[in-house]
Amino acid sequence: MSVVSISSVNKVFGKAPNQTIALQDINLAIEPGEFISLIGPSGCGKSTLLRIIGDLISPSNGVVLVNGKPAPQARENREYGIVFQAPVLFDWRTVEKNVQLPLEIMGQTPSERAARANEMLELVELTGFQKHYPYQLSGGMQQRVSIARALSFNPPLLLMDEPFGALDEITRERLNAELLAIWARTQTTIVFVTHSIPEAVFLSTRVVVMSARPGRITEIIPIDLPQPRDMATRELPRFYALVTQVREALRGGESAKG
Amino acid sequence: MASPVEKTYSDRQKAPSDTTRVSWLERVRYYLPTALIFVAVLLLWEGLVRGLDIKQFILPAPSAILDAFMGSLAQMVNLGIYTGTEALGGFIIGCALGIGVSLATSRWTTARETLLPLAIAANSVPIIAFAPVMNNWFGVSNQFSKMAIVAVITFFPMMINMTRGLTLVDPSALELMRSYAVSEWKTLREVRIPNSLPYMFNAFKVCSTLALIGAVVGEFFGGTRDALGVYITQEAAQFRFQNSWAAIIIACILGIGFYLLIVALERLVIPWHASVRKTEE
Numbered sequence A: 001m002s003v004v005s006i007s008s009v010n011k012v013f014g015k016a017p018n019q020t021i022a023l024q025d026i027n028l029a030i031e032p033g034e035f036i037s038l039i040g041p042s043g044c045g046k047s048t049l050l051r052i053i054g055d056l057i058s059p060s061n062g063v064v065l066v067n068g069k070p071a072p073q074a075r076e077n078r079e080y081g082i083v084f085q086a087p088v089l090f091d092w093r094t095v096e097k098n099v100q101l102p103l104e105i106m107g108q109t110p111s112e113r114a115a116r117a118n119e120m121l122e123l124v125e126l127t128g129f130q131k132h133y134p135y136q137l138s139g140g141m142q143q144r145v146s147i148a149r150a151l152s153f154n155p156p157l158l159l160m161d162e163p164f165g166a167l168d169e170i171t172r173e174r175l176n177a178e179l180l181a182i183w184a185r186t187q188t189t190i191v192f193v194t195h196s197i198p199e200a201v202f203l204s205t206r207v208v209v210m211s212a213r214p215g216r217i218t219e220i221i222p223i224d225l226p227q228p229r230d231m232a233t234r235e236l237p238r239f240y241a242l243v244t245q246v247r248e249a250l251r252g253g254e255s256a257k258g
Numbered sequence B: 001m002a003s004p005v006e007k008t009y010s011d012r013q014k015a016p017s018d019t020t021r022v023s024w025l026e027r028v029r030y031y032l033p034t035a036l037i038f039v040a041v042l043l044l045w046e047g048l049v050r051g052l053d054i055k056q057f058i059l060p061a062p063s064a065i066l067d068a069f070m071g072s073l074a075q076m077v078n079l080g081i082y083t084g085t086e087a088l089g090g091f092i093i094g095c096a097l098g099i100g101v102s103l104a105t106s107r108w109t110t111a112r113e114t115l116l117p118l119a120i121a122a123n124s125v126p127i128i129a130f131a132p133v134m135n136n137w138f139g140v141s142n143q144f145s146k147m148a149i150v151a152v153i154t155f156f157p158m159m160i161n162m163t164r165g166l167t168l169v170d171p172s173a174l175e176l177m178r179s180y181a182v183s184e185w186k187t188l189r190e191v192r193i194p195n196s197l198p199y200m201f202n203a204f205k206v207c208s209t210l211a212l213i214g215a216v217v218g219e220f221f222g223g224t225r226d227a228l229g230v231y232i233t234q235e236a237a238q239f240r241f242q243n244s245w246a247a248i249i250i251a252c253i254l255g256i257g258f259y260l261l262i263v264a265l266e267r268l269v270i271p272w273h274a275s276v277r278k279t280e281e
């Protein structure tokens, strides 16, 4: 059974004369344990697609199943965690309390929550910042807190909207490796939006290339790089070949098919 | 999260907080200019009154006011307590109602969207004009008549600000809560109410000033001789202006005290907000 199954999904924003067709005829099946990257020009509907999977908005038509259930029900069951483009931390909560938010909602005891939050903060290398408020953190640190928060309750599906967009290249590469390790260990299925071609290739099992106006899937490129991946993966000739292939698919080049 | 739109407090750089390691010298340096200007104005005032031989019924010298103030200190304190009680009582009633109404309507968009324009309209009329009516309804010598005026005056800004705070929430924060499939009630508690606290404190600051104005002006229209507003008008009618001025000092002390109390409370309750944050230079 697919973790995510999207059939004939359209999304139209607005009314007749000022309509935006954000998504047109999207079909996609994501299998358990996959790491899927969505890549495409700005405004092509990547965030919209992610939000439809999470039932934060409804598709205009089409069917979205998550773990075989309609998306609204999967949301009710808290079957996914989400990381937004912005960190979306609560100013009034300390770092550890922000990470504990979903655990609190799910009724864990304070000691369970604290232990789990510390574990997650260690993972994103923010140990020692437990008692800080979000305003005392840099943008990248805030984003890492929001990743820790999404991971904290071990969701079987992780939706990530450009989580590393605000980070420097070195931190970004380190967190990419980190994320792959988490993915391998937890066997979470990940849907990941990015603008970075190397990032998409390095992380994914498949890269979904989208085009804008209307937002469509133009190509799905399987990434056959060996697992587990590490820094050396980025040096492989195959890595460069795939990067080129994705880039050409983004340009709409036919030669990408090879 | 969105920050309050109305900044009523001064944008001047914050005073060094006591928890960061700042020497007393820095504190003195921070407050010194203000204190110097205050003293300079008083000296200029005193000098002008004496030098130009200004009649005391036009403007008494600070020294004369201070004499009058110290001469009837006990009475001054009583005036302050009497009117302060009215202001505080009305403030509590008005703010509680304002918060209550905006909380109650926060869930019903239609109720909110019907009430809010009315509140904004009501807030822009000089409500103080109702003071004689309130005096008539609840009795001129009844402290509650002044509390009623203060309550009406403070209700609208409180309700308007609170409603803003509850509704101007980062949409992504609401989406996050939606992803956790929590109830409206939980979202109210976890997101909307904390988000509204800075707005609430802003309204408290505005309302603290309004409360004193409401109480004193309400008393101008009548009341017992224990009331600050009554005392000010009666002493002025009998050309004992230094006494009126002494009573005005009490009103100032009340106003500043009220404001500082709210600022202290704000620091305690929302240490995470930009208006209170401790910055480390």
Ligand SMILES: Nc1ncnc2c1ncn2[C@@H]1O[C@H](COP(=O)(O)OP(=O)(O)OP(=O)(O)O)[C@@H](O)[C@H]1O
Residues within 6 Å of the ligand: A013, A014, A020, A021, A022, A041, A042, A043, A044, A045, A046, A047, A048, A049
């Ligand atoms: N709530 C909305 N109301 C109206 N139009 C919207 C809304 N959300 C998105 N859109 C439109 O849908 C299209 C896709 O938006 P979306 O945010 O999904 O793009 P994106 O691929 O995530 O872009 P970016 O890479 O810049 O984040 C855009 O044209 C945008 O204007």
Ligand SMILES: [Mg+2]
Residues within 6 Å of the ligand: A046, A047, A048, A085, A161
């Ligand atoms: Mg986006």
